[in-house]
Amino acid sequence: MSVPSEFARRRSATIHDVAAASGLSRGTVSRVINGERYVSAEARDSVMSAIAEVGYVPNTAARNLKTKRSHAIGLIVHEPHSLFLEDPNIGAILLGTNSVLSAADYQLVSLIVDSERDSDRVAEYLRGGFVDGVIIISARENDPIGRAVVAMGIPAAFVGHPPDIDGIAYVGIDNVQAAEAITTRLLHTGRRRVGMIASALDRDSGRDRVAGFRAALGDAFDPALVVDYPLYSYDSGVEGMRRLLDRAPDIDGVFAASDAIAAGAMDVLRAAGRSIPKDVGIVGFDDSAWALRCQPPLSTVRQPAGDLGRMAAQRVLDQLDGRESATGGTFLETVIAWRESA
Amino acid sequence: MSVPSEFARRRSATIHDVAAASGLSRGTVSRVINGERYVSAEARDSVMSAIAEVGYVPNTAARNLKTKRSHAIGLIVHEPHSLFLEDPNIGAILLGTNSVLSAADYQLVSLIVDSERDSDRVAEYLRGGFVDGVIIISARENDPIGRAVVAMGIPAAFVGHPPDIDGIAYVGIDNVQAAEAITTRLLHTGRRRVGMIASALDRDSGRDRVAGFRAALGDAFDPALVVDYPLYSYDSGVEGMRRLLDRAPDIDGVFAASDAIAAGAMDVLRAAGRSIPKDVGIVGFDDSAWALRCQPPLSTVRQPAGDLGRMAAQRVLDQLDGRESATGGTFLETVIAWRESA
């Protein structure tokens, strides 16, 4: 150990000091601070000026201890290193969540899980009463934190995809419907041999996109034209497009399970001398920063990431007020951003 | 008001319960929990099993109230909406900070400032004793939060660029040196007419990059070949390159103050029929996701964003232990990622 910082030593004004300065009791001061009824106008005034005079700020630790509420809500981001830096939706979800919580006077606290150790510490943090509720994005199946949250019964909402647990609230998009819609539009441009580069088949989102693709194709569906990779990455797109080209040189349409994948696929197509969209039409998923950077700009499914965040926050707030039970999914509409790649 | 959630009502086991279950006193239990000396092995054992038995978890609010420490450190992200989503460094800083704090068993708590209201609430949050220290990225000059932090004397470190306040710790890169280095390398490729698209001249980082550019050019510096725009964006690159081409059709080298700017400039150059790097060499700054997406890949300055985050965390930790005074800057080395655009 060493010298504690000067900050830690400092004592700031308490209700006690305010009471002394105003000549009223601590009870009355507390009532004024919490805006309760049954306080005279004059009492309120003198308390207010006493507060200003002594520079009082409420001590949250004490208040939390007493009320068992922290007025803070945690947002747990559980992404592997690389994806975290690349995923365009995380930032938007964050901002959306923050806007709703901010309006309700809750403090958003984001917690990053980047290691086993983090996982444990975050679980501890949650149990410590630092937060009244929690939003979890991109939970894995079999996630220890997810299970801890359920076990504790803390108000929560998952965003991204439904977890493998019952009795939990979640918000997401309808991946089946969205995939089917954009594939259908791709078909309407006259494509005959359409393939898919799928990804993350260990998650509902990944599986559902394949299901939608298949539904759109109907009888024309050919399993040989679907390849899949674990990660929604540019590299997966490169690999996948090569395989697809190998299997079906006459391919004229591609549905990529993410924009990053589409970007990789497009570079391979270009290198193979195919022109887009003349020879091959391609569509993606996410409407991320990749989409506009592609040449030509990519047609893609827009995820309402901000709304996802807002909705998740709202659902936690509702549970907090006992207005809602912690169960069931909410699905938000996606829209297709139709550009020049198909 | 409405029905409070069931969670809020729940009471979990306390030290009291553990004491009862183990037949020891609350004091001894507390000592075991905090790993203090002077506890017998048998006492420790029975406390441990009692903890497991009753499912005890420490109440952080109570502990904070008593110790005046929260073992949490805040990371304040103060970026305008759009930049927040685009800036590639923020995620890396976040991860770097988290790794150091995690190892020291501190919980990182990220706070987003996205509105005036947020600003106030975050200040309140800091005063509430939720965090023992704070890291602030991309603070503005005249930032109310920055001033609040200084006024409270809470251990802090700024990352990104030095604030306009004295007696504060900050970490950053040497923008002058980095800009000079990459411009020099650009000149060594034989360029004669080299321009710059500058940005954010209201911040040190922006001004320093111009200074470095100028230093590298020496007598060859021509003010007419420097254009500037408020935002480090793709659009600034498009605009800037058009102006530069207008003023100096014979331009053969460009230093863009960010990768996004470089990307915009490259698209304009291509549209104007200039080949890169044959006709014009171009370099950027940041080594962001843009750099690899450019055609050809962009030569650029790599910011050690992860290290910046780690260093900032370390400096806060040092202040917390009284090991360091809260003042002075730390500058980290940049490296140049030399690719094909120049």
Next chain:
DNA sequence: TTGTATGCGTTATCAT
């Protein structure tokens, strides 16, 4: 080595 007692700053329940 262990137990006892006190206080951290609030809110909330009583009287008044």
Next chain:
DNA sequence: ATGATAACGCATACAA
């Protein structure tokens, strides 16, 4: 409408 007082769960100085 206001004032006294008892918790909240913990750490710690002191006594044993």
